[in-house]
Amino acid sequence: MSFRLSFARRALFAGAVLLSLAARAAEPLTLEEAQRLAVTRSQQVVANEATAAGARRLAQAAGQLPDPVLKVGIDNLPVSGPDRFSLTRDFMTMRRIGIMQELPGADKRRLRAQRAAQDALRLQAERDLLVVNARRDSALAWLDRRYALAQRDVLLRQADEARLQVEAAEASYRGARGSQADVFAARTAVSLIEDKLNQVDTQARNAALMLARWLGADAQRLPSGSVPWQSTELDKGFTIEHLEDHPALAVAAAQLQAAQLDVALAQAGKRPDWTVEATYSQRGPAYSNMVSVGVSVPLQLDRANRQDQEVGARQAELDAALARYEDLLRSEEAEVSVMLSDWRNGKTRVDRFGASLLPLAQQRTSAALAAYRGGKGELAAVLAARREELELQMQALTVELDTARAWARLNFLTAGHAMATGNGSQP
DSSP states (O other), X not given: OHHHHHHXXXXXXXXXXXXXXXXXXXXXXXXXXXXXXXXXXXXXXXXXXXXXXXXXXXXXXXXXXXXXXXXXXXXXXXXXXXXXXXXXXXXTOEEEEEEEEEEOOHHHHHHHHHHHHHHHHHHHHHHHHHHHHHHHHHHHHHHHHHHHHHHHHHHHHHHHHHHHHHHHHHHHHHTTSXXXXXXXXXXXXXXXXXXXXXXXXXXXXXXXXXXXXXXXXXXXXXXXXXXXTTOOGGGGOOOGGGGTTOHHHHHHHHHHHHHHHHHHHHHHTTSOOEEXXXXXXXXXXXXXXXXXXXXXXXXXXXXXXXXXXXXHHHXXXXXXXXXXXXXXXXXXXXXXXXXXXXXXXXXXXXXXXXXXXXXXXXXXXXXXXXXXXXXSSOHHHHHHHHHHHHHHHHHHHHHHXXXXXXXXXXXXXXXXXXXXXXXXXXX
16 A cells, blocks of 8 residues: 555656646746846856856965975985994984975065966956857847747748638639639649748757757747847947947956066066075084075076066067957957947838838738639739738848847847847737
């Protein structure tokens, strides 16, 4: 009996889990949730955060003095004669213990700590860049799937109408009111729509696969919710200041600052580090013990070919970092300007499709269908009108998708950019 109860409990639990998963899969997936899941599940972000935590610890250690060195040894141990291997009988034999400490300058230790801290800041900027990429790429995949499914709905409606047109053409042919060519033309229209359906299904499936790279199983949930692609803060006036928080530029700026610190460290290397040392030496009981104190200073006798060359190399690296930063700044400025132009042009085209092109295509189809039903037109004209209307509907969704993609690239330039709400569009 207990076994049956245990089995029943496990079965009930498994059923509850399956029901929970099914309910989860049935929930719609909004753009905001897709982006949130993409960031929280990104292993690149997790790895970067761990590396940054390690860099912050290294920054704390870099500013400390080096560990002191304990020195233990035996000096002048005889290895021959009557006193060989004796530690006490020869007056020169000493058992020695001492300590040695390297003393780099305070400025040099401060610069080393700043250099290590700069690595942590660079990693933080790289983390922000990973977040931006995750939000942007997941948004693009979500949009691709959303609009592919919208195109699929259009094609399914057109396919139903086309099949009805096939039935009408066949009935007309049987009643000697139409030609067999009309039947073949109607069937061809259905086949063309089915072919487009296959293409759109592939696009939707590929978009889901790209989305699964960020979301896992949640990528199979149906996208839902409006997308405010019709507005962006950059439309109010784009300036170079908008790029100051761009994570790619923040990474380049951190590398530039690190190069500046490398130059300062190389210049500080011209000042040699001192080393102090103290030793206590014990001899045999018949002799006095001794204390030794010393200071070591490297002699930079060939500074022109060593230290000066290192400073020159670091300065060249700084010049390269500065050039890369300025080039990236110009590149990002041009890229954002192009995306902004594409977005504005896309908005104009979407408005044109909605205001004139699609209504005119629908009116032409209605007129051709009315003429055909009244015996004053041909089926070929109806099919051509429907085909053009379908192409325009598909093209309108493609233009809107391209515009929404440009909006996504503009709207998620920085990690801290909050998604705007308002004028949304429902494809």
